[in-house]
Amino acid sequence: MAIYLTKKNKVIVQGITGRDGAFHTQQMIEYGTNIVGGVTPGKGGEIMHGVPVFESVENAVKATNADTSVIFVPPQYAVDAIYEAVDAGIKLVVCITEGVPVIDMLKVYHYVRTKGARLIGPNCPGIISPGLSKVGIMPGQIHKKGKVGVVSRSGTLTYEVVHALTNKGIGQSTVIGIGGDPIIGTNFIDTLQAYNEDKDTEAIVLIGEIGGTDEEEAARFIKKFVRKPVVAFIAGRTAPPGKRMGHAGAIISGGTGTAAEKVKALNAVGIPVADLPSQVADLIAEKLKSSGKRQMKISKKPTTKKAAVSKSVAKKKSAKKAAKK
Amino acid sequence: MKIHEYQAKEIFRKFGMPIPDGEIATSDNEVGKIAARIGKPVMVKAQVHVGGRGKAGGIKYAKDAHQAWELSQQILGMNIKGCIVRKVLITEAVEIASEAYIGMIIDRAAKMPVMMVSPAGGIDIEEVAATTPEKIMKLHVNPMLGLQNYQAMNLARFIYGDIKTARKAAQVIMQLYRAFMHIDASLAEVNPLITTPQGEVIAIDAKINIDDNGLFRRPEIEAMRDLNEEDPSETQAKDAGLSFVKLDGSIGCIVNGAGLAMATMDTVKHFGAEPANFLDIGGSSNPEKVINAMKIILKDSNVKAILFNIFGGITRCDDVANGIVTAVKELKPPVPIVVRLTGTNEDMGRRILEEVNLVATSSMEDVVKKAIELAA
CATH class of the missing domain: 3.40.50.720 (NAD(P)-binding Rossmann-like Domain)
Incomplete structure (x- = not known):
């Protein structure tokens, strides 16, 4: 599915x-x-x-x-x-x-x-469920059927991340580009909910960018409802305020909508945010490995406990990273 | 797109909003004539696309035409935050009894327009929101139904205790809403909306930003574009169908797709350098765009290397490679060029680049590191 x-x-x-x-x-x-x-x-x-x-x-x-x-x-x-x-x-x-x-x-x-x-x-570039169907303009051949759900506000940046996933042997259940405009029909939250309920999606990649507060809302939603590991990337850390960065929706206005705020909001709920697009694949690989182990260990425990485990894993990881630096 | 105060006032006036008499001038003599015609004390207001004009000395009171003429000599040509004042608005100076704020934006999260009003006008509304949020009333408007009279009245009564004044303000709020929706605005505000000692409600300042996506059906608004207020390289890019924002770094970036272009800039920064620009050549495979992109970037003397980051999809790597070859031959760039090609027709693209001795990598991180190394 x-x-x-x-x-x-x-x-x-x-x-x-x-x-x-x-x-x-x-x-x-x-x-x-x-x-x-x-x-x-x-x-x-x-x-x-x-x-x-x-x-x-x-x-x-x-x-x-x-x-x-x-x-x-x-x-x-x-x-x-x-x-x-x-x-x-x-x-x-x-x-x-x-x-x-x-x-x-x-x-x-x-x-x-x-x-x-x-x-x-x-x-937007549209939607593809690899191996099943594609409705959009993305290059089909870079995708691979699998268990990671991807949702993104971008086009080619999504291809970049998907390509890295596929190269690492990590396939995708569905990849959706929700669009770069300020008002779009389907938001991060809608898609996160669908991936959370989809039994064939095991982990989720969220690719956001500057402008608006959709990533912050996604972070709140994930904390409350999503019981699958999520990894994020946010584009536009170097974007100046007040300038439209290509996408009509990618603009920092009145000091809000910065990448820093979004990274902070996601980190605060235990979601690791990659510094480079290629790192998304590494982070997902780790998440899949640890969630696989965890499922074996605590397969009958309630889901809320799982979430607590995954958070502490994320914390440990960020602590490790900090130690490396 | 940003427009000037005098243009925003022209728009509001068409929608019936009470705006003081005024005209635009580009020389001191014109200023004198306009002030003489008005025949009362006037304000001389610099017209530039930046905030804080008053603090910078760009807005002055003149008791008569002679003083307006004198003051305009100081203001015309003044540099306000990098913008040269080329036009001044000469407008009747009205007596102020109270100052309020009315504004409208799109609430992206709620997917609705939102009206905001405050009895604390004349100062930055973001400051009011931060220090005394209880002085702001917000109202979301159902875009299917539009702003209703009772809602405008509720907003107006939040500002004014007096019913007569509130009725007048409610009309102005309605006019603001209609103007916003009709011209495809993304922000519209009157700050301050004032009352006179005689009880009149008047908009003495106005600001409107326009949604660029709506311009195709608003030629009269498109005509308000002031190229003097825009970076010339950004204007040139726009005419060439490129999305470009100038920055201060040394690594020129040419990328397909806005998200990838931002991520490329971020990667440059991650590896310790600064990007010189944001540039998205878009989805089509037009070699001409590549040449124009290179021309624009080469105008910036800070640029020490140019990197291409192309992830082919609809954009074909061979088309971009052809563009690069032509551009290199034609422009003979004085700085090193590095190229990343992945995706549609990648191999063809690589072979084409051999003609000008360029070797394309397939990794985004590698190409960024290489650019930084060569720029150093």
Whole structure:
């Protein structure tokens, strides 16, 4: 199993005839994603990479029973595309588009939730459950099926970390890029909850960056609810205040949203934060090793005790590290 | 995007907000004419994109047109925190009985706009929040419904005990909300919102920041961009479709993806050097972008080495390599260049780089260490 995305998802591509939409449709099909159709108004009836193109999402859903959509349309049409997908009954909407106005996202965020649908993004690389399906633009070949859940606000930085995990022989259950915008449909907390409940995920990697307070909220959530080891990386320790660092959401404003605050909040609940992307794989390897041992030893003890053990392990480790320095 | 006070006031005025009479001037003679037309005491206010203008001496009271003309000679051309004053706003000086604050931002955690008001106006709101938080009232607004009149009234009554004044302030709060939502703002505030001894409520200062993502549908706001207030290299980068922020270090960084670009800067720092910039060439594989990126970085004389950190996905390593080769031939960079290529078409990229005797590594840490070594 994986979270949000398995082989069963029937996927349509909104903007399938555009340059990016067409290219990534082919990539997704090659990876094994169950692409059942696409939507481009004015091009209904055409065939793209072997799948039918429809005039509207409603038509596509009627004809294919699609439950998932991925959006590749330009920013001025992206909000409309999200509403169209959700209104047609799509349950998982992945919006790749960068540049969606924040004011619109405020409404989209709440509307999608009232409809019981899930939005990933915008401004994100998408989601992949290695070996099962990918809905997005990430290079499939760097991933490996396994038991680590990854959630990230970034794109290529996620690839960097996933690549390091795979090179170390550590596979992933699901990898989600939740997006670099200030308002996004799925947050760290939603994903952490899903990984916590997913029986095939044994450890979690959280990749955050400057801006907002999502990492701090994630830390509080992990302390309360998450019973699996978590390792983090935070980008932007050297970012100056008041400057947007590429992502619309990556900005330190009014002194809040710094990397230091986020690292502190995560450390405070026993989550080790890697100094370099490659160290994430080392930290996860250690966590998997120690949690494996622990499960053998105290397999029937209540979960709360486990958490206490993992915290003390983290403390010991950071103490060791400090001693080395 | 930041805009000037006079531009924020133009926007607010369109939404019906009471703003004192005023005009913008770029020379002392213009200042004299405007002040004479107003015919009352005026304020001469420096228009720059930084806070603390008053403390720096950029805002002055003038009792008549002659004094305004004199004062503007001091203020025009003044350097406030690195910004040269090129424009001054000449605006009627109104009598102040009380000062309040009204503002609006997006609460990222709540996914809602939030209105903030305080009877303690005229000072930095962050200071009020830190020292006397009980003097601030916050109200989250349901973005589906918008700000309701009763909510605006509740906010206004928190500032003013007098019902007549509160009614006037509630209108201003509504106007602030409508303006914010209509122009794709990310921050809008009036500080201070004042009352006059006659009981009028007037916005005598205004600040608006704009969400860059909304600019495509707000050409009238895009036109307010003041290039004089931006770092020229950042403007050049923006025109070339690059995301760039200038920093003070010696290691130039060219990276694909914003998160990886930040992580690259952090890695430079981790190994004991300082990054010269943030630069994201974006997801596409356009060799032209690589050339432009190198041009911009080479303008910075602090740069002692340039490192490329490319993790190919949609970005193809061979395209970036072609860009590097062209850039090296065309620009003949006086500083060493080191390259990391991993991912899509990595091997092709390596072969292409051989033409200019560059050897790409595949590890991010190695390339950073090498750059630092060569820069030393």
